[in-house]
Amino acid sequence: MLPSLAFLLSAAALPQDPGHGFDQAALQAKVDEILPRVAELRGWEFKKPVPAGVKTPEEFLDYAKEEFESEYGAEQLAAMAQEYRLLGLMDPDLDLWQAMLDLLQSQVGGFYDPKTEAFYMISTFNAGLMADIIMAHELTHALDDQYYQLDRMMAKASGLSTDAEFAVRAVVEGSGTSLMSLYSVQGAMKGWLDMSDPDALEEMKEMMAASTEGLAGAPPFLVMTLALPYLEGNKFLARESNTMKATMTAPDPDELDHAFRRPPRSSEQVLHFEKYWDDEQWDPPVPVDLSRVANRLGALGWELLDQDTYGELACFVVTEEEPPNLADPMAQMSAVWTNEAATGWGGDTLQLYRNEAGGHLAVWATVWDTAADAGEFSAALRETARRNPFLRSVDEGETAVVAVFADDAAAAGAAEVREAVRRAVPKLFE
Structure with a gap:
């Protein structure tokens, strides 16, 4: 089972340059600029402001460790590592704890914390085009949290199983990914984002390279449980098997509400979304009592x-x-x-x-x-x-x-x- 921290993280980190990051005032100003756009695209109003803060990479790592340890503790993490080894999901000699931290550190530029109801940007994360897009993703989490209490959703799923937790994170991250994609398209059309800037396009390429390099060497199942909620969750909410089409499709508002209130119960229902959305094909998991x-x-x-x-x-x-x-x-x-x-x-x-x-x-x-x-x-x-x-x-x-x-x-x-x-x-x- 993975910590609920995982569903809060951005899908990719940008090349980091201490000279081009955010300070507190600049970050809050940018958040205040993006919030109404997120609300417009989703069609919901924010119920209250979203405070923003800046954390250093070291502070984020301390935060991640604390979340891991408070939710599971050393014994539970050791048990998960043994299960991964026995099933062949990772190299027997790999330190799963360190692999998790390395993976998160390589991928994170900003995150929303439902416990503090605040958005945080890593201090060395470059300001610019991609930072705006990632903020739109994370601020969607803030908006969803104000309506559906993400922390409570995640805690309930975490108490069930790894598979149930994956399914809930697919809804949460699918929502963030969907709006992030729409923000990119609408931003280019409405002038929020300057897609003609060659430096910005080069930055996007560097971001993709840095992100994929960070995945190398991590156990495939760990990578999938962290990354697929973004990709498959977007397709699940759009009810579209084609990834490109899904990125261009806004979820139906009533269906999005339904997914948050009654989330899918298994990775099967996410991967085969007809087993969730189609009443005639509804296929919940069968309990196996041991x-x-x-x-x-x-x-x-x-x-x-x-x-x-x-x-x-x-x-x-x-x-x-x-x-x-x-x-x-x-x-x-x-x-x-x-x-x-x-x-x-x-x-x-x-x-x-x-x-x-x-x-x-x-x-x-x-x-x-x-x-x-x-x-x-x-x-x-x-x-x-x-x-x-x-x-x-x-x-x-x-x-x-x-x-x-x-x-x-x-x-x-x-x-x-x-x-x-x-x-x-x-x-x-x-």
């Missing part, structure tokens, strides 16, 4: 550390040998973020355990819409054993697939756990 597994394994000496739902997006990343590279701008525009193995996802639960020797083991139970869907995922998951030595077993029921992952210190108990799971939830194997 409480009996926890009881049985607890009696065998296994300590339950974490339980989560990873969703269709994770099923895609786990089974796709070479997922699209978000560091490639073309992939951002044209990639499909699912595959045959992940399509047809119905629900899942992953449990992480630790034994007395300090070894870690995960039980991942997934359910599928049809037997064919389960068979495709099962076959693809077995194929991943070639590149993931932690996969110990894959068992298939008619519409369910249960996998056991274990590191070397827990591998000896994997067979025992596999049998215990069969006895605890026999219906999954029917």
Whole structure:
């Protein structure tokens, strides 16, 4: 599960130059200039002013660390890292905590904090064309927050699962991205933005290069959970599968309101937006109860550390040998973020355990819409054993697939756990 901090961040950072950043007075003046434009484009009025502040890169990093630690703590972050390692979502030797901080630091130019209801710009972030556009994105968060209490939305999703949190962030970031795109178009037409300035265009190119370089080396699943809410969230709200068309389409106001009040419940509903918007195709996630597994394994000496739902997006990343590279701008525009193995996802639960020797083991139970869907995922998951030595077993029921992952210190108990799971939830194997 990723901290709610993540949905507040701008999608890209500009080249930074301490001599061309913002001071407090200049930033507040720029915010006051952009606020009414955001209100006009959205068709909503701000209920109150949005204070603006300047933070140094060091202050932002301290803020990010505090948010991470207060929301999860060291134990939860360590559990997430173990899950990523076991599922093959990252290099086993990678420091996930540091990778998160590095990724955020490389991408952030400004952010809106719903706790303080204020917008902050990083002090070294260059003033100019792209700064205005990014401000429009972040100030959209401020506007949405005044109507829908983003902090409360995110806290509720965070208490559910990684997958539910992704879906909520797709609404929040999709809203910001949609208005940011419209701001760019209208800004060029109305003279807010000077798109003929060659220096500004060069700055945009530098921004893209700096942003994509910052994604290199980070775990693909981490990058996707941070970046795709912007891209896929925009398409979700526009109800448009073509990325370019989505950027030019303003969401229907009533549908936007509906999405904020009743957000999608899974990455599946975001990636296949008809499963959210079309009543006849409405497809909420199916609960997968592993409480009996926890009881049985607890009696065998296994300590339950974490339980989560990873969703269709994770099923895609786990089974796709070479997922699209978000560091490639073309992939951002044209990639499909699912595959045959992940399509047809119905629900899942992953449990992480630790034994007395300090070894870690995960039980991942997934359910599928049809037997064919389960068979495709099962076959693809077995194929991943070639590149993931932690996969110990894959068992298939008619519409369910249960996998056991274990590191070397827990591998000896994997067979025992596999049998215990069969006895605890026999219906999954029917």
